[in-house]
Amino acid sequence: MNEQIARAAALLRAGELVAFPTETVYGLGADASNPQAVAKIFAAKGRPADHPLIVHIAGVDKLDAWAREVPDAARALAAAFWPGPLTLILKRSGLVPDAVTGGQDTVGLRVPNHPLALALLAEFGGGVAAPSANRFGRISPTTAAHVRAELGDAVPLVVDGGPCAVGIESTIVDLSRGAPVVLRPGAISADDIMRVLGSAPEEATSGESPRVSGSLAAHYAPSSSLRLVVAAELEAAAQDALAQGLRVAVLCRCSQPFAAAELVWHTAPDDPAGYAHELYAALRQLDAIGPDLILVEAPPQEPAWRAVADRLARAARGSGEQDET
Structure with missing residues (x-):
């Protein structure tokens, strides 16, 4: 054994x-x-x-x-x-x-x-x-x-x-x-x-189901603020945050379109299973850098991406909060 x-x-x-x-x-x-x-x-x-x-x-x-x-x-x-x-x-x-x-x-x-x-x-x-x-x-x-x-x-x-x-x-x-x-x-x-x-x-309908793990609105969250952005607006959102003097990290399924001193870009897999496999490790890696803002490309609104979308939505709502205990 x-x-x-x-x-x-x-x-x-x-x-x-x-x-x-x-x-x-x-x-x-x-x-x-x-x-x-x-x-x-x-x-x-x-x-x-x-x-x-x-x-x-x-x-x-x-x-x-x-x-x-x-x-x-x-x-x-x-x-x-x-x-x-x-x-x-x-x-x-x-x-x-x-x-x-x-x-x-x-x-x-x-x-x-x-x-x-x-x-x-x-x-x-x-x-x-x-x-x-x-x-x-x-x-x-x-x-x-x-x-x-x-x-x-x-x-x-x-x-x-x-x-x-x-x-x-x-x-x-x-x-x-x-x-x-x-x-x-x-x-x-x-x-x-x-x-x-x-x-x-x-x-599930709210208020009627048993309480279960991972069901709170805010969960799976980094210490840094996290914001979901649709793919078409991601580059502009990163440029705008950098212009405000923020340190920015990006999690996206696309390649990095530009370079900047205060920008870290992580390219994630394009399939839902591969993305899910890497999601938490990628968020931890980006959060550890200590950015002011993590921008995440919103996942496709398709059934295959539902679990990933659920985790990211809860992570965004809980992000930026400090532990109380």
């Missing part, structure tokens, strides 16, 4: 935190059945106590241990997409403490598609509650170095599994109230879900 995995499982059993890789982003994990251990996640992240966590499980066979009601649609989606970037919201079982759910009667469950995550879950033997391994509201980490830079000694162990393959958080589908409802877009699209269930999932 991998020595890292053995140590990580031992730390989880002892009620400690472990950061570990998944195919989406790095998670900050604790024993999901231990409220005291789960509380350490909230303390390390500065996360509000009513903001629920996702429980990572080793396989579909663990589903009934953590959920008391599992509709046929949930089983079909789990069979189709697990291990993978899909979280199912279900009625929680008695095994799930309030600390994980924020006091709600539902729980988010997922089987991650990363060999080290699966090895850790198998060795640990229980569920691991894990949000992204970063300060609350900030850019999610997609490498072990991101976790260490942001959380430092707050995490006893960071399991290094290399860069995350998907790069953005899982799709969240609520199945706790009947018809499936997408609460957070991700790599598993509404069309993917429709192909399995035979009908399209509903869209």
Whole structure:
């Protein structure tokens, strides 16, 4: 067995935190059945106590241990997409403490598609509650170095599994109230879900859905101010900001049209999967430079770009704010 995995499982059993890789982003994990251990996640992240966590499980066979009601649609989606970037919201079982759910009667469950995550879950033997391994509201980490830079000694162990393959958080589908409802877009699209269930999932409506990870209006945000700009206006926006004496960073799917001393330009992939894979690492790289403004080309208004558009819109709303804890 991998020595890292053995140590990580031992730390989880002892009620400690472990950061570990998944195919989406790095998670900050604790024993999901231990409220005291789960509380350490909230303390390390500065996360509000009513903001629920996702429980990572080793396989579909663990589903009934953590959920008391599992509709046929949930089983079909789990069979189709697990291990993978899909979280199912279900009625929680008695095994799930309030600390994980924020006091709600539902729980988010997922089987991650990363060999080290699966090895850790198998060795640990229980569920691991894990949000992204970063300060609350900030850019999610997609490498072990991101976790260490942001959380430092707050995490006893960071399991290094290399860069995350998907790069953005899982799709969240609520199945706790009947018809499936997408609460957070991700790599598993509404069309993917429709192909399995035979009908399209509903869209979330505010005020009626369970609270879930990543659903706040401001999230995934850099410390620098971030503004979304349509492609046709991007060059002019950069020129205008530079004329005001600002240090400017740009994230765009096009090549750099001009050079300037106070301008850093990052060209991103032109396909949605490639863009998502690089998004958080690119935002972290640009934010670390310390610009006055990050300009990001608004993504295409197409279904394939929906998850990326969601993350960027929330990042723009939360950007420029300083941590309070």
